[in-house]
Amino acid sequence: MIACLDHPSPVHTLDARVKIAWSVVISLLAVILIDPLFLAGLLILTVLPWFVVRPPFARIRMLLILVVITTLGTMISQGFFYGREPRTELLTLLPGLSLSQEGVIYGAIVSLRLLSVLTAGMLVILTTHPSDLILALTKLRVPYWFAFMLTLALRFLPETIEQAKRIMVAQELRGAGGKGLISAGRRFRLLLVPLLAASLRSARQVALAAEVRAYSAHRIPSKDLRFSPVDWWVMGGLTLLTILGVIAAIVGRGAVEVMR
Amino acid sequence: MNLAWLYWGSVFVLLMAISSAFILAVRQKAFHALTTLELATVALLICLLYVSAIPWQVGFAKVPGLDALVFSIPYTAIFLLGLRLVPKAGVATLMIFGSGLFGQLLGRGLNPAWWPYYLMCGAGVEIFLFLVGRSMRSFWAMLGAGVLRGLLAYSYMYLILAPFLWHQFYAWWYVGLKTSLGVVGCTIGSWLAWRLAPAVEKAARYSNL
Numbered sequence: 001m002i003a004c005l006d007h008p009s010p011v012h013t014l015d016a017r018v019k020i021a022w023s024v025v026i027s028l029l030a031v032i033l034i035d036p037l038f039l040a041g042l043l044i045l046t047v048l049p050w051f052v053v054r055p056p057f058a059r060i061r062m063l064l065i066l067v068v069i070t071t072l073g074t075m076i077s078q079g080f081f082y083g084r085e086p087r088t089e090l091l092t093l094l095p096g097l098s099l100s101q102e103g104v105i106y107g108a109i110v111s112l113r114l115l116s117v118l119t120a121g122m123l124v125i126l127t128t129h130p131s132d133l134i135l136a137l138t139k140l141r142v143p144y145w146f147a148f149m150l151t152l153a154l155r156f157l158p159e160t161i162e163q164a165k166r167i168m169v170a171q172e173l174r175g176a177g178g179k180g181l182i183s184a185g186r187r188f189r190l191l192l193v194p195l196l197a198a199s200l201r202s203a204r205q206v207a208l209a210a211e212v213r214a215y216s217a218h219r220i221p222s223k224d225l226r227f228s229p230v231d232w233w234v235m236g237g238l239t240l241l242t243i244l245g246v247i248a249a250i251v252g253r254g255a256v257e258v259m260r
Numbered sequence: 261m262n263l264a265w266l267y268w269g270s271v272f273v274l275l276m277a278i279s280s281a282f283i284l285a286v287r288q289k290a291f292h293a294l295t296t297l298e299l300a301t302v303a304l305l306i307c308l309l310y311v312s313a314i315p316w317q318v319g320f321a322k323v324p325g326l327d328a329l330v331f332s333i334p335y336t337a338i339f340l341l342g343l344r345l346v347p348k349a350g351v352a353t354l355m356i357f358g359s360g361l362f363g364q365l366l367g368r369g370l371n372p373a374w375w376p377y378y379l380m381c382g383a384g385v386e387i388f389l390f391l392v393g394r395s396m397r398s399f400w401a402m403l404g405a406g407v408l409r410g411l412l413a414y415s416y417m418y419l420i421l422a423p424f425l426w427h428q429f430y431a432w433w434y435v436g437l438k439t440s441l442g443v444v445g446c447t448i449g450s451w452l453a454w455r456l457a458p459a460v461e462k463a464a465r466y467s468n469l
Contacts, residue, residue: 023370031373031425074428081434096433110428121364121371130365145299149354152303153310153362160307161314188312188334193456196341197463199304207300 004129009053011127015231016136018238019124025238026120029245030113038248039112045241046119053127063122070118071111078107130154132223139225152206160199167194270420271376278383298346302354305342309359310366312338328414328442336406336449337456340396343405344457345464347395353382356409377413377421384412402457403450410446414439 005012011019026046033039055063079090082103091099124133131151138147168191176190227235294302312334342355360378364370388408392401418435422428430438 020370024372027371027373034427077430078428081430084429106429110426113426117371117373124370125365133365133370145294146354146358149299149303149306149358150362150365152300153306153358154365156304156307157311157366160304160311164311185333189452189456192337192341192452193459193463196308196460199308200301200345200464203300203304204297207295207297210300211296 005053005055005059005126009127010230011049011053011123013228013230014127014234015225015227016128016132017139017225018227018231018234019128020133020136020140021235021238023121023124025242025245027117028242029249030116032249033113033245034249035251036109036112038245039109039116042116042245043112043119046116046123049123050119053123055126059126063119066118066122067115070114071108074111074114075104075107078110079103082106132225135223136225148210155206156199156202159202160195163198164191164195167191167198270380270416270424274376274380274383278379294346294348294351298348298351301346302342302351302358305338305345305355306358306362308338309335309355310362326441328438329445332410332442332445333449333452336410336446337452339409340402340406340450340453341457341460343389344396344402344453344461349386349390352385352389352405352409353379356382356385373425377416380416381409381413385409399451399454402454403447406446406450406453407443410442411439414442 026042029042030039033042050060050063076099079099080093080097080103082100084102084106087098087100087102089098090101090104093099128136131154134147134150134154137150138144168187171187171190176187313331339352339355343352357375357378360374364374385405385408388405389396392404396402396405415435418430418438422430
């Protein structure tokens with residue numbers, strides 16, 4: 001369920017705050033860059049650390065599936081629903097609903113932007129345990145109670161899924177099975193009350209356990225985050241990248257005006 | 261033409277509105293700190309909001325447009341049940357923002373560009389709840405909160421976030437279709453929450469240790 005990879009790599013050892021900064025910088029650049037060439041460059045940049053991390057094939061396959069779905073989905077949705085002129089129709093499904101060449105091309109460019117953010121974000125998730133990310137968020141002045149709530153949500157996740165499966169099996173045995181959208185809706189309605197009832201009991205137990213362990217007292221985390229020299233170097237690189245990205249956004253703007 | 265400034269403008273206006281509402285709420289003593297049990301309940305609801313989307317990731321939900329309908333039913337139902345279980349100021353924002361961030365932490369990757377969107381959806385519902393009262397005993401109050409969240413989420417997503425942040429341009433009819441289907445899904449979800457709320461509240465009362 002939790003996507004973090006166990007095997008260590010240089011990216012794993014980076015401070016979680018540096019990885020959050022990486023994610024923020026890539027998101028910012030993906031938004032401000034418009035020129036397709038710069039966007040392609042950004043995508044290549046976000047793919048490079050994957051070669052350092054060397055995730056197992058199953059994870060790469062998952063990423064590739066996401067890449068294909070994102071690219072095709074964006075190209076098809078922009079192809080059909082692109083709301084700008086001119087439109088060179090490639091395929092007409094219904095009157096007023098046609099696949100346009102400009103939409104497909106534009107969708108491909110937009111997918112470069114989406115893929116950059118996706119690959120950068122996935123890398124952070126693959127190389128950082130969620131509890132470290134939450135710790136990093138608290139270091140970045142996110143209120144402790146909010147981080148505590150996210151940690152609890154993480155703790156509830158496997159239990160909730162397991163509980164839901166158990167209830168669904170029990171309901172199937174009592175003849176509440178069936179396929180199709182209507183049946184799925186009926187099963188969801190039947191699932192919700194017992195699942196919430198069981199989960200609320202668990203929430204009460206956790207809350208009680210937290211209180212008897214003096215949750216509300218001043219917290220000292222068992223693990224601390226410290227910047228190493230490598231972290232400082234990476235932060236410096238990210239700052240430089242941001243400056244270059246802003247310059248590229250200003251330079252690239254004219255090229256896109258012509259392209260459109 | 262790069263219209264990203266419109267997005268950032270909306271973010272600025274949103275932050276100003278939230279800050280003003282927050283100051284006003286603090287002055288009127290509208291906020292009551294959440295107890296540990298309430299925090300745990302909200303955490304559970306955040307988890308449920310995430311889990312509720314998992315079974316719908318295949319099949320009908322992949323048809324463009326229909327996804328808005330399919331995903332909004334369980335989300336709205338759990339969201340409204342959560343508001344009935346923890347009727348305090350800030351819980352709507354906490355659930356929406358928390359579930360968004362939780363989804364990012366678990367797989368989509370941290371992306372702060374989405375955070376103002378979550379805050380915007382939450383703030384809209386908070387203002388509605390501030391006006392109608394937090395207990396949401398009537399069907400219309402639940403429907404209002406559910407539909408408002410859907411309307412804000414889909415309209416902001418397709419009219420502001422998609423064109424001005426992600427540079428995706430959709431035809432007006434598609435935006436209208438998607439928003440309408442999302443609102444229909446929220447209506448069904450609100451009805452479901454209203455039907456199930458008494459049973460869930462009863463379960464919450466009797467789940468004491």
